[in-house]
Every structure is written in C-alpha cells, then in structure tokens.
Amino acid sequence: MLKENLVNILRTLQRERVFLLGSFVTLLIILGGLGFSFTEASEGGSFLKRFGEGLWWAVVTVTTVGYGDVVPKTSEGRLVGVALMVGGLLSFSLVTATVASIFIERKFRRERxxxxxxxxxxxxxxxxxxxxxxxxxxxxxxxxxxxxxxxxxxxxxxxxxxxxxxxxxxxxxxxxxxxxxxxxxxxxxxxxxxxxxxxxxxxxxxxxxxxxxxxxxxxxxxxxxxxxxxxxxxxxxxxxxxxxxxxxxxxxxxxxxYDSSIMAGALASPGLYKVVDALLNAEGFTVWAVDVPSEFQGSPVKTFSDYLKNQHQALLIAIFSEGRALSLEDLLGDEPSSIDEFIRSKFVETGMTHLFGRAKMKFQINPADHQVLGPHDKAVVIAAQPPNL
CATH class of the missing domain: 3.40.50.720 (NAD(P)-binding Rossmann-like Domain)
Structure with a gap:
C-alpha cells in the first residue's frame, strides 16, 4: 500500500513537471558554481577547489540561507550572485507552489x-x-x-x-x-x-x-x-x-x-412494541450475530447458551448457517421469460455461469437444548455489546 501511494505521488509530480523544475534548479546551481570558479580566479587555489566552494556558495544563495562563509569578491562574481538569487527565488517559489497545489487538489478531490x-x-x-x-x-x-x-x-x-x-x-x-x-x-x-x-x-x-x-x-x-x-x-x-x-x-x-406487523403488535400489546423498538434501535440491548467457537462445535446448544449467559450476559435466541452456493439455474424461473433471458445474457457476457457467494440460509429460532452445534453455525444473541468469544 505504501509503495503504491509513493508511486502515485511520483507520477503526479512527474505530470506536474516538478522534476523538470528540480532539474532547472540543479542546472542553475552548477552554472553558479562554474561562474564563481571563473570570476574568483584571483583568490588562488585549484579550479576544483574553487568549483567546490562555488557549488556550496550557489546552494546557499539559491536557497536564500546565506551563511556568509563563502562570498564573491569581484564585481563579476557578485553579478553571478544576483542572477542566482533571482533564479533561485523564482524556481523555489514555483516548486513550492506546484507541490502545494498537488496536495491541495488531492484533498479537494477526495472531499468532493x-x-x-x-x-x-x-x-x-x-x-x-x-x-x-x-x-x-x-x-x-x-x-x-x-x-x-x-x-x-x-x-x-x-x-x-x-x-x-x-x-x-x-x-x-x-x-x-x-x-x-x-x-x-x-x-x-x-x-x-x-x-x-x-x-x-x-x-x-x-x-x-x-x-x-x-x-x-x-x-x-x-x-x-x-x-x-x-x-x-x-x-x-x-x-x-x-x-x-x-x-x-x-x-x-x-x-x-414489517410496518403492519409492528403496528398490529403495538395495538395488541404496547409492551411488546417497546421491546421490539428498543432491540431494533439498539437502545441498550440489541441483536448480534457471533461465530460459534471451535471448542463448542459438536456440543449441545444448552452448553453454549449457558456459557453466553453466565460469562457474557447474552441470551441465545437462534442458530443459522449457510449451505451450498446456489447456481444460476436455481434462481431462474421454471417458465422462460424475457427478464430471465436478460439476466442470463448478462452473466454469459461477463463469463459468469453461477452466482459466487450466494448460499442457501438455514436458521432455527429458539433451538432445542439438545441440538448439536455444527462447524459453520452462527449464533444470534441479545446483548448490550457483541460477546468477545
């Protein structure tokens, strides 16, 4: 993920010509170093030594740091310095503005x-x-x-x-x-x-x-x-x-x-409506689905139910599991219709011959105490928080 983000940033910088601006600044520093070497020959020393000092002076000048440890003495050298100051100020302003605009644009696009x-x-x-x-x-x-x-x-x-x-x-x-x-x-x-x-x-x-x-x-x-x-x-x-x-x-x-069922329940028993309303709106206790831990697989429902109640203040109310995946033919109607043909053609176009992930759901509310829990079973419980099993 980090590598992918870094690659995207580098591509954006390249698209906005930040590297081109950086190359121009580098060329400006090299030319400044050469200018210092030629204009300050009277200072003595080898050309390589003067060029090294010139590069250092050019970097300090372009970045507007200005240490003052190396300065030109001749009029020609000072003219080179003026050119570096102006070029450096413009170049770094452009680089800074371009990089800032890239990140501002990305933030703007993300928010929008x-x-x-x-x-x-x-x-x-x-x-x-x-x-x-x-x-x-x-x-x-x-x-x-x-x-x-x-x-x-x-x-x-x-x-x-x-x-x-x-x-x-x-x-x-x-x-x-x-x-x-x-x-x-x-x-x-x-x-x-x-x-x-x-x-x-x-x-x-x-x-x-x-x-x-x-x-x-x-x-x-x-x-x-x-x-x-x-x-x-x-x-x-x-x-x-x-x-x-x-x-x-x-x-x-x-x-x-479910509106009609809830309204009928509210008319017949206001208390029942309050309970259902609290569960659905997660006011305190609500309904959670939890995986059956491996140590309870193969055990009776009562064993797991007692554990949930005693250790997590959770009430088991149902068990469900998913069976085999459904094929496309299972879902299409027995009698041919235009919409069935439309759905079939769309899946054929994309190379999908069945619906991956679709599965038959089996569930049982208030399971018997002696029912044995399977390896793919999930429990539905009422609790204030999802039990941390």
Whole structure:
C-alpha cells in the first residue's frame, strides 16, 4: 500500500513537471558554481577547489540561507550572485507552489468524492435517503473499527462532509456519482469490496418502478464487476423481489414490509412494541450475530447458551448457517421469460455461469437444548455489546 501511494505521488509530480523544475534548479546551481570558479580566479587555489566552494556558495544563495562563509569578491562574481538569487527565488517559489497545489487538489478531490479510492475489504453504501444516517450509525456501531465504509451518492459534497464529520476517527469515505454506472463503482474500488448495500432512494419525479429498476441494474453491474461481492438491496415493490434475487442479490429488504406487523403488535400489546423498538434501535440491548467457537462445535446448544449467559450476559435466541452456493439455474424461473433471458445474457457476457457467494440460509429460532452445534453455525444473541468469544 505504501509503495503504491509513493508511486502515485511520483507520477503526479512527474505530470506536474516538478522534476523538470528540480532539474532547472540543479542546472542553475552548477552554472553558479562554474561562474564563481571563473570570476574568483584571483583568490588562488585549484579550479576544483574553487568549483567546490562555488557549488556550496550557489546552494546557499539559491536557497536564500546565506551563511556568509563563502562570498564573491569581484564585481563579476557578485553579478553571478544576483542572477542566482533571482533564479533561485523564482524556481523555489514555483516548486513550492506546484507541490502545494498537488496536495491541495488531492484533498479537494477526495472531499468532493472525485478521487479514485484504494481501499480494500470495504463496504459500499449505494444511494441515500431519509434513513441513511440511521443506517450509518448502526453500521459503524456493529462493524470492527478497522472496517471502512464508502458512501456513493449524488448528494452535495458539503452535506456529505457534515455527515462524515459526525464520526471522528471513523469517517466514511465518499465517492460522488451515479452508483449504477460502472465508472463510478470502479472509482470506489468495487472489485476489492466485500459487501454492498443498495438503498432505494427516490429522486424527485421518480416512480417506485423506476427506483427498483435502477436497483436491479446496479445489482447486475456489481456482480459483473465483482462476482463474489455480497449484496443487500432495498426495494419499494414486493413484486420485484424475485427479479432482484435472480440478478444476484444475497438479501432483499422491502421498504415498510414489517410496518403492519409492528403496528398490529403495538395495538395488541404496547409492551411488546417497546421491546421490539428498543432491540431494533439498539437502545441498550440489541441483536448480534457471533461465530460459534471451535471448542463448542459438536456440543449441545444448552452448553453454549449457558456459557453466553453466565460469562457474557447474552441470551441465545437462534442458530443459522449457510449451505451450498446456489447456481444460476436455481434462481431462474421454471417458465422462460424475457427478464430471465436478460439476466442470463448478462452473466454469459461477463463469463459468469453461477452466482459466487450466494448460499442457501438455514436458521432455527429458539433451538432445542439438545441440538448439536455444527462447524459453520452462527449464533444470534441479545446483548448490550457483541460477546468477545
């Protein structure tokens, strides 16, 4: 990473002709040394000695340090000194201004979301809507501090700067642009990302069908650029869910799909609603997913559950695991349709014959005490903090 950044800086310096300016300063110093040698011949000594002193004097003069240990005595030598002073002042001013402008431009482009990122193993958040900040809050709370989040949207950079400033030390990165376009995703280094979240943000005048269509196109583009990336996508219309799953989305969430259930629960039992609301909003205790440690694999659920409760004040409520990867044929409908053919053609064009990373999810809520834990099982627990196992 350090080597790559150094190479990029050197290329930028070369593009801005900083090396050319440096070469001019070097030539100026050599010419000054030669001028000193010829004009101060009356001082005696060999030519090489005078040239060495002349180089030292030229460096001190060009950099405006002016030690005064070596100075020209003749009028001609002083004229050489004047030329060095003027040339050095102009040259170093240009070099300083050019280098400063390079770093200022890079900072400006990064803040405006125009810089190409070099992050790896990061999470992409594509799009934005009124719940975007809530999602970001929860995401940063649940992710390890080493994980980086990249926001890709077309919000004004000033607004994004204000959002990023709320998370000192963990500022999400920002890429400005239409997240459904390949070149924008490449600027976010999508090929090195491992997860992506597509938000169903609606622009002014857009219909729900148009928003879902953009989500579908974005999913296909993500999978074509990075077949192994895991995608969580948000939709506005339930009838579009099968198409998105066929396109490669690992999880699909329908906006508002749980609203009716929560409202019914609130009417039937206000206390139940308060509990669900606290868990979902991470007010104190919330839900976490943890890996089952190797020492508990092959043991009954009760053994692990007792350990979590006694050692971590965590309540085990479910077990889940992922099975074999799904093939493309598993996802396409039994009856041929135009959208199935469109999805198939896109994967064929990119050389993808199956959806890497897609897997069948098996889960069990409130597992039996005697159930044996497997090597790929994960536990869902309620706790104030994720148990450090």
């Amino acid at each position: 979301g125009l810089e190409t990122l070099k992050e790896t193993h990061h999470i992409l958040v594509l799009g934005w809507h009124h719940d975007g900040e809530t999602l970001l809050d929860q995401l940063l709370r649940r992710l390890p501090h080493t994980a980086r989040v990249v926001l890709i949207n077309q919000l004004p950079p000033e607004k994004m700067e204000g959002i990023r400033a709320k998370y000192p030390g963990r500022e999400p990165l920002f890429v400005w642009g239409d997240y459904s376009r390949e070149e924008v995703l490449l600027r976010a280094n999508v090929r090195q990302a491992y997860k992506a979240v597509i938000l169903a943000g609606r622009n002014e005048g857009e219909t729900a069908a148009e928003v879902d269509q953009r989500t579908l196109i974005t999913t296909l583009t993500l999978k074509s650029l990075s077949p192994k990336i895991r995608i969580l996508a948000e939709l506005l219309r339930m009838e579009n869910k099968p198409y998105l799953e066929r396109a490669g989305a690992d999880q699909v969430l329908i906006r508002g799909q």
